[in-house]
Structures are given as structure tokens and as C-alpha cells.
Amino acid sequence: MEGFITTYGFLMVTMTLQAMLALSLYLPLMAGQLSLASPGFYALGGFVAAVMSKSVFGFTNQQVFPLPLVFVEMAVAAAICAVVAILIGVPALRLRGIYLALATIAFVEVVRVVALNLEITGQAIGIFGVPQPFSRSFDYMALTLPMLLLAIFFVYRLERSRVGRAFSALREDELAAAAMGINPTRYKVLAFVMGAVLAGIVGVVNAHLLNTWNTRQGTFDVAILVLAYVIIGGSRTFLGPVAGGLLLTALPEVLRAAAGIQGLPAPVAQFLQDGRLIIFGVLIAVGTLFFPQGLITPRMFRRWRAAHPQPAAARRKEAQA
Amino acid sequence: MRVKRVSALLSGMLALALGVSSIGAQSQDPVLIGIGVAQTSNVALLGQEQVIGAQIAEAYFNERGGINGRPIRLVFQDTAGDEAGAINAFQQLIAAGVVGIVGPTLSQQAFAADPLANEAGVPVIAPSNTARGIPQIGEFIARVSAPVAVVAPNAVRAALNINPDIQNVAVFYAQNDAFATSETGTFQETVRELGLNLIEPVQTFQTTDTDFSSQIATALASNPQLVIVSGLAADGGNLVKQLREFGYTGLIVGGNGLNTANIFPVCQALCDGIIIAQAYSYALDTEVNNTFREIYKEAQGKEPPQFSGQAFAAVQSFVEALIAIDNEVGLDSLSLPELRAALNAQLRSMTFDTPLGPISYTEEGEIVQEQFYVAQIQMEEDGLNGSFVFIPIGDEAEEAEPQATPSS
Numbered sequence: 001m002e003g004f005i006t007t008y009g010f011l012m013v014t015m016t017l018q019a020m021l022a023l024s025l026y027l028p029l030m031a032g033q034l035s036l037a038s039p040g041f042y043a044l045g046g047f048v049a050a051v052m053s054k055s056v057f058g059f060t061n062q063q064v065f066p067l068p069l070v071f072v073e074m075a076v077a078a079a080i081c082a083v084v085a086i087l088i089g090v091p092a093l094r095l096r097g098i099y100l101a102l103a104t105i106a107f108v109e110v111v112r113v114v115a116l117n118l119e120i121t122g123q124a125i126g127i128f129g130v131p132q133p134f135s136r137s138f139d140y141m142a143l144t145l146p147m148l149l150l151a152i153f154f155v156y157r158l159e160r161s162r163v164g165r166a167f168s169a170l171r172e173d174e175l176a177a178a179a180m181g182i183n184p185t186r187y188k189v190l191a192f193v194m195g196a197v198l199a200g201i202v203g204v205v206n207a208h209l210l211n212t213w214n215t216r217q218g219t220f221d222v223a224i225l226v227l228a229y230v231i232i233g234g235s236r237t238f239l240g241p242v243a244g245g246l247l248l249t250a251l252p253e254v255l256r257a258a259a260g261i262q263g264l265p266a267p268v269a270q271f272l273q274d275g276r277l278i279i280f281g282v283l284i285a286v287g288t289l290f291f292p293q294g295l296i297t298p299r300m301f302r303r304w305r306a307a308h309p310q311p312a313a314a315r316r317k318e319a320q321a
Numbered sequence: 322m323r324v325k326r327v328s329a330l331l332s333g334m335l336a337l338a339l340g341v342s343s344i345g346a347q348s349q350d351p352v353l354i355g356i357g358v359a360q361t362s363n364v365a366l367l368g369q370e371q372v373i374g375a376q377i378a379e380a381y382f383n384e385r386g387g388i389n390g391r392p393i394r395l396v397f398q399d400t401a402g403d404e405a406g407a408i409n410a411f412q413q414l415i416a417a418g419v420v421g422i423v424g425p426t427l428s429q430q431a432f433a434a435d436p437l438a439n440e441a442g443v444p445v446i447a448p449s450n451t452a453r454g455i456p457q458i459g460e461f462i463a464r465v466s467a468p469v470a471v472v473a474p475n476a477v478r479a480a481l482n483i484n485p486d487i488q489n490v491a492v493f494y495a496q497n498d499a500f501a502t503s504e505t506g507t508f509q510e511t512v513r514e515l516g517l518n519l520i521e522p523v524q525t526f527q528t529t530d531t532d533f534s535s536q537i538a539t540a541l542a543s544n545p546q547l548v549i550v551s552g553l554a555a556d557g558g559n560l561v562k563q564l565r566e567f568g569y570t571g572l573i574v575g576g577n578g579l580n581t582a583n584i585f586p587v588c589q590a591l592c593d594g595i596i597i598a599q600a601y602s603y604a605l606d607t608e609v610n611n612t613f614r615e616i617y618k619e620a621q622g623k624e625p626p627q628f629s630g631q632a633f634a635a636v637q638s639f640v641e642a643l644i645a646i647d648n649e650v651g652l653d654s655l656s657l658p659e660l661r662a663a664l665n666a667q668l669r670s671m672t673f674d675t676p677l678g679p680i681s682y683t684e685e686g687e688i689v690q691e692q693f694y695v696a697q698i699q700m701e702e703d704g705l706n707g708s709f710v711f712i713p714i715g716d717e718a719e720e721a722e723p724q725a726t727p728s729s
Binding site for chain 2: 217
């Protein structure tokens with residue numbers, strides 16, 4: 001077990017972080033906005049953490065970085081991401097569908113090019129020797145797992161709140177929602193900002209986890225990958241992106257481990273190792289073909305609820321009868 | 322639990338040689354050496370050359386009796402091209418019980434993954450990380466790849482040797498590539514140190530660019546006699562091609578990103594004459610390099626590139642240090658953590674006669690390499706095939722003949 005945790009601790013932490021990143025893309029999607037800006041804010045958050053821990057707080061990677069300072073970085077990253085998200089969200093969210101997606105891709109590129117040209121972000125090499133709050137990768141779990149659960153709980157409650165209902169009304173029909181008195185711009189920007197803040201916070205943790213941060217993080221490739229989490233997992237319920245993020249992050253490493261199973265013929269093991277990214281790609285394609293709504297759909301919940309009526313709901317029904 | 326697995330996919334005869342040698346010596350468990358380089362992703366072009374170099378080293382040393390009769394076995398884990406991949410691969414290698422790791426391919430990956438190995442007390446030799454700050458990551462980190470600051474200036478000196486009348490120098494670099502940005506810093510310093518006129522502003526491009534006409538027009542307006550390009554194969558090759566098409570006839574120095582036969586299809590006949598500094602020369606006439614070159618040529622049908630030579634030298638450093646430990650105290654008397662620590666110390670206390678020439682490591686883990694080389698691309702008339710021809714560096718270098726022994 002100890003060996004397993006040492007070997008796969010990093011992977012498990014990455015899984016929780018990627019699940020949160022998927023949620024950050026799901027938030028604007030709740031209001032019907034296909035925004036690929038999450039990786040841009042994720043990159044921004046990472047740079048905030050790397051710069052603050054090294055230059056502002058002045059720690060080196062030989063010292064243990066106090067956990068409270070990570071929370072300070074999160075707060076700063078969240079504030080910066082929120083301001084940037086409002087500034088670009090208000091004009092950008094006038095665009096719809098594919099045009100909004102394009103505009104947000106442009107934002108991701110702008111962040112990358114700006115970071116490439118700034119001294120403070122270390123240009124192409126990036127920032128290295130980011131100090132660690134924990135001595136082992138797995139210990140990050142103490143931070144990221146509660147974060148993930150909190151994010152899940154937040155989105156779960158959000159879906160059932162007035163704001164969440166406004167989001168889904170906007171997603172289903174913007175005109176009708178506006179006619180009902182919902183301010184489309186306000187709610188769309190709100191969803192966009194919430195996604196941006198979550199992505200920024202994930203970036204903060206990841207910069208510490210990776211020891212380094214550079215412009216190769218949070219690129220357009222990441223945007224596509226996170227979109228795949230949401231599409232494969234399911235885009236109609238908050239559990240979809242979480243499941244997608246967890247599964248798709250683990251898959252390449254599971255295939256790598258499968259290649260090491262004793263007794264496999266050498267060519268099979270070799271293919272599992274070298275071809276694992278091919279298998280990964282094929283699975284994504286097959287997944288979208290056979291699960292067009294994603295692995296987890298609201299229908300599954302309805303069926304589950306029909307089979308297991310909740311006591312409270314049953315009692316309410318009885319009362320109505 | 323997990324199985325330590327030899328990479329079975331080997332080209333042609335190498336596969337046989339390796340298979341036979343590892344089956345033939347089952348009396349003792351082989352010593353495991355980890356190879357964590359990019360076997361997939363867009364960095365795989367470099368990683369594959371490293372895999373080949375390491376595999377040749379494995380076969381070469383096992384044929385010569387391994388570590389006093391005990392064979393070595395390489396354990397491969399693909400890092401892909403990203404930081405998370407490098408961390409995962411390193412974790413797997415450490416768990417597999419390797420005595421040391423050769424990898425990763427990119428400097429940025431090293432900044433992410435090396436701290437883990439250092440924490441676990443596993444010696445790492447970087448086969449191709451040239452950025453500043455790599456050996457300083459920790460006491461267990463060393464590199465066999467000389468930093469750009471040491472290698473690159475030789476190309477400018479060689480250019481001055483060809484044309485002593487150079488005055489104006491135009492510098493181009495790909496600003497989104499980590500290697501190119503650190504390399505261009507070195508080039509610009511060298512130009513200033515040699516008292517040449519660096520044309521301002523320095524021209525930048527992206528590795529994804531295909532059209533360089535505005536940068537070229539700006540630079541050529543200042544009448545350069547030397548152009549220095551730091552980029553990758555595709556963009557660098559295109560830039561060279563367009564420079565020539567715009568009528569530039571002076572000398573061109575290319576960075577290490579252009580140091581591959583992959584640029585031949587890009588600039589074709591116009592590649593002719595590009596000057597590139599080398600940390601490795603296949604022409605080095607020593608026993609170990611001649612054997613290495615022969616095996617490589619037989620399997621690949623071409624001259625070995627720098628990346629393969631460096632990967633070979635990294636594996637060789639581990640093997641020869643292990644032999645020294647075995648002679649002194651015996652490998653069996655040490656537990657794995659002790660062996661890793663002893664190996665790390667041993668690496669820094671001896672000299673290795675590698676295909677790169679005699680090398681050693683400083684206490685910090687930086688390589689001490691005696692010889693560097695400069696090659697010039699010579700294209701055949703059809704413009705499809707070409708070769709790297711080694712040329713003299715200049716006055717200082719000509720005096721330093723191959724037999725130097727490492728100082729410091």
C-alpha cells in the first residue's frame with residue numbers, strides 16, 4: 001500500500017485537480033456558454049502561485065512552504081481571475097456558441113504569449129523550484145480532496161438554487177429566459193467568473209505540485225482535453241465532468257500499469273506502453289459515439305430515483321394524495 | 322507487484338544481441354537502470370534517438386561482462402512531452418528499483434520530475450537538459466549534456482575563422498521555445514564579447530511561424546555578414562530558406578534545434594553552409610566511439626547524432642561507476658538506498674572515456690567536457706541529402722588536441 005501511494009500519489013492528486021478543472025469548464029456550460037477559457041485562468045493561477053511563493057514570500061524549494069500562504073495565493077489568484085473574467089466576459093459573452101469558443105481560445109493564447117514575453121514569468125523556461133507545502137505528492141490529497149468535494153457540493157447546491165435555475169433557463173432558451181425577467185448578460189458573466197475563479201485556484205495548487213510552471217501549462221491542448229472530460233463524462237449534470245476528469249486522467253497511467261502485468265506477451269505489453277495514447281484517443285472517439293450525452297446523464301438519476309424513492313419525497317406524494 | 326520490463330522492441334540485430342545477452346546471464350539478477358525519456362509526443366523525435374543510444378550502451382556493456390559478470394538491464398518508462406508525464410514515469414522507475422535514472426528529455430520536465438528523484442535519493446543523469454539551473458536542482462542530479470553557454474559560442478568562433486571580416490551580426494530566435502531563448506542569450510553575449518556589432522532589435526519569431534519576411538527585411542537592412550538562428554527544425558529551416566531567397570549570401574550559424582538531419586527536407590539545397598556547434602562528433606577517433614558509431618550505423622544506416630551519443634555516455638557513466646563500486650566494496654554488500662547514494666558519489670569522483678571524449682562531473686553534477694566541435698552542413702546537388710562536415714573552431718581550439726585530461 002505504501003509503495004502504491006508513493007507511485008500513484010501524484011496521479012491521484014492530479015485526478016482530483018483535473019476533475020475540478022472540468023467543473024470550471026462545466027460552470028459556464030451550465031448557462032449554455034461553451035467557453036474554453038478555463039486553461040487560460042488555470043495558467044494565470046499557476047503563475048500567481050509561482051511568482052508569489054518565490055518572489056513575494058521569498059521561499060526556496062529547500063524550505064517547507066506554509067500551507068496558510070497557499071490559501072493567500074488562492075485568494076489573490078481568485079481575485080485576479082475574477083477581475084480579468086469580468087473584463088473579458090462582458091464583451092466576449094455577447095458572442096454565442098462557436099464564436100464565444102473562438103474568443104476564449106484567443107484569450108488562452110494571449111495569456112501564453114504575454115507570459116512568454118514577461119521577465120517575471122520566466123519567459124519560455126518558466127519558473128522553477130516552486131516551494132512545496134508538503135513533502136510527498138500524496139499529501140496534497142489533504143488539500144485537493146476537500147477542495148474537490150467542496151467544489152462538487154457548491155455546484156450541486158448551485159444547480160438547485162435560483163441562480164442555477166436561471167443558468168439552466170438561459171441554456172435551454174435565452175430569449176424565453178430574458179422574457180421571464182432573467183438578465184442574460186449578468187448571469188452569463190456570473191457563470192463565466194465562477195468557472196474562472198475555480199480554474200485559477202486549481203492552477204495555484206498545480207504549480208506547487210509540479211515544482212515548476214511555464215507557458216506549456218494551460219495551453220489550447222489542455223482546453224481540448226478538459227472539453228473531452230466534460231463531453232465524455234456528461235455535460236448535463238455536475239457529476240459528469242467530475243467522472244470524466246477522474247477517469248480520463250487515470251486512463252493513460254492505467255494502461256501503462258497494464259503494460260507491466262506479468263506474463264503478457266512482449267508485443268502486447270509494448271503496444272500498451274507505447275500505444276497507450278493511441279488507445280486513449282480511440283477510447284475518446286468510441287466514447288463520444290456510444291455515449292453521445294456522456295457517461296453520466298440526468299436520466300440515470302431519474303431512473304435511480306424512481307427505483308429508490310426517497311422517504312421525504314414519498315411522504316410528500318402521500319400528503320398530496 | 323509491478324514487473325520490471327525490458328523494452329523488447331529493438332531494431333533488427335540489436336534485439337537479438339540484447340535478448341541473448343540477458344538470457345545468457347541469469348545466474349545473478351541484473352542491475353536495473355531507468356530510462357525516462359520522451360518515447361511519445363512531439364518530443365519523441367529526440368527521445369527516440371536517446372532510446373537507441375541507451376540500448377546500444379546496454380548491449381555494449383553486457384557483451385563486455387556487464388558489472389563484473391552481472392548484467393545490466395534498462396527499464397524504460399515513457400515521459401511523453403509534458404511535466405506530469407515525466408513525474409509519473411520517474412515515480413514508476415523509482416518504484417521499479419532502478420539504481421539510477423537517465424532522463425528526462427526536456428529541461429522543463431527536469432524541473433518538475435528531478436526534485437522527486439532527488440528526494441528519493443536516486444541519482445539522475447540528464448541526457449539532454451541544457452538549461453541553466455539543472456544540476457542545481459539537487460545533490461543527486463547531474464547532466465551529461467553541456468549547457469548551451471559552453472557549446473554555442475564555438476559556432477560563432479568557427480564562423481569568424483571562416484570569415485574574419487564579419488562586423489554586423491543579425492540574431493533571430495523562437496521566443497516560444499525554452500531552448501532557443503536561453504541559447505540566444507548565449508549567442509548575443511558571445512557576439513558582444515567578440516567585439517562584433519549586434520544588430521538591434523533582435524528579431525523574434527514563433528516555432529509555428531512559416532513566413533519570416535518582415536523579420537528578414539528588417540535585419541537585412543542593416544547589412545549583416547553573419548546571421549544566427551535559434552529555433553527548431555521546421556521553423557529554423559524555413560527561416561534559412563527564406564533568408565537565402567531574400568538574397569542573403571553571408572554565413573549562417575544555427576542553434577542546436579537545427580542540429581538534425583530533419584531540416585534537410587525543409588530548406589533543401591539552401592541548407593548548405595549552416596554552421597552548428599556540436600557536443601558530439603561521430604568522427605572522434607577513440608575505441609569506444611568507433612564501436613558505438615559502428616553499431617549505430619549498422620542498425621540505423623546513418624551517422625549517430627548527438628542525442629544518441631549523450632544517452633550512451635549517460636548509461637556508460639552509471640555502468641562504469643557501478644563497476645568501480647563493485648571492485649571496492651561489492652554491489653551485494655549494499656542495500657538499494659546505500660547503492661544509490663554510493664553510485665551518486667562515485668559518479669562525481671572519476672573520469673569516463675565516452676563517445677563524447679573524456680568527461681567527468683563536478684561535485685554539483687555539471688559535466689566537465691574537454692572537447693567541443695563545430696560542423697557545417699553540406700548538401701548534395703539534388704538538395705535532398707546532406708551531411709554534417711566537421712570544421713575547425715579557430716585559433717584557441719586548434720591548440721587543444723584530443724589528448725587533454727580533465728582539470729578541476
